[in-house]
Amino acid sequence: MFDIIPGKKNIGAEIICDLKKINKYHIKKIKSALQKYGMLYFRKQNLNSKNYIKFAKNFGKLAEYPRLKGLNKKYSKITVVQRKASDKGPSFGEQFHTDSIYTKKPPRFTMLFSKLVPKKGKANTDFCSQYLAYEDLPTSYQKKLKNYKGNYSSEGPISITTQERVKEKGKINKELKSKHNIIRKIYSKYTIYCSPGHFVGFNSKQNREQKLEKYLFNHQIKKKFQFSLEWEKNQLAIWDNRSMLHQATSFKGNRIMHRITIQ
Numbered sequence: 376m377f378d379i380i381p382g383k384k385n386i387g388a389e390i391i392c393d394l395k396k397i398n399k400y401h402i403k404k405i406k407s408a409l410q411k412y413g414m415l416y417f418r419k420q421n422l423n424s425k426n427y428i429k430f431a432k433n434f435g436k437l438a439e440y441p442r443l444k445g446l447n448k449k450y451s452k453i454t455v456v457q458r459k460a461s462d463k464g465p466s467f468g469e470q471f472h473t474d475s476i477y478t479k480k481p482p483r484f485t486m487l488f489s490k491l492v493p494k495k496g497k498a499n500t501d502f503c504s505q506y507l508a509y510e511d512l513p514t515s516y517q518k519k520l521k522n523y524k525g526n527y528s529s530e531g532p533i534s535i536t537t538q539e540r541v542k543e544k545g546k547i548n549k550e551l552k553s554k555h556n557i558i559r560k561i562y563s564k565y566t567i568y569c570s571p572g573h574f575v576g577f578n579s580k581q582n583r584e585q586k587l588e589k590y591l592f593n594h595q596i597k598k599k600f601q602f603s604l605e606w607e608k609n610q611l612a613i614w615d616n617r618s619m620l621h622q623a624t625s626f627k628g629n630r631i632m633h634r635i636t637i638q
């Protein structure tokens with residue numbers, strides 16, 4: 376059984392299969408679907424950490440997450456993203472962002488595998504296609520933004536939500552900073568590559584930047600580019616960090632995700 380069910384407007388797709396039984400041909404199909412839809416999810420996967428790592432390695436070299444320690448010595452590339460019912464404040468990742476943009480070489484892909492989730496539909500991850508956001512930009516903005524770089528920081532707007540977990544399990548690390556082009560070409564298509572959650576300013580001397588920043592952020596996250604992924608236990612999702620923004624929706628409850636990023 377292997378089936379691809381695209382989401383509305385081709386934003387995201389569900390793949391129906393058993394990830395423990397797929398072969399090279401399926402991996403090829405999965406990779407091209409990932410290019411096309413930006414995010415894929417696989418329900419009802421009975422994977423242990425070994426299976427999970429094995430699947431992830433098909434997409435490239437596994438990355439270290441700079442802000443949190445690994446699951447254990449053996450599976451140091453799996454990080455635990457946890458929300459507790461007792462947590463105050465927003466959830467981890469509760470603002471549109473792309474992962475680790477504050478590093479020089481951010482990971483291309485992120486994977487989450489759900490171990491514990493609240494009721495279905497109560498704690499979603501929203502995805503937002505930046506291919507569509509780019510296509511929908513007026514030509515004048517498409518041109519203008521090609522000359523811009525964004526500055527990013529691990530201490531950017533979203534970081535407050537990260538701090539509780541980092542305090543518990545974190546590595547001690549200093550602020551990480553980076554600079555990247557706002558418009559990028561990925562697989563021969565242009566995309567907006569800008570993480571509102573980590574953005575600290577444009578790298579340009581032009582005026583009216585705040586106006587441009589506001590315009591860009593509003594545009595990037597329009598509902599028409601979005602897909603809201605509902606979680607259930609044992610569900611795996613993978614997305615392309617360069618062409619999709621994502622955010623956790625706000626919820627109260629316990630949630631545990633095992634995360635892998637791919638360089």
Ligand SMILES: [Fe+2]
Binds near residue numbers: 472
């Ligand atoms: Fe994230």
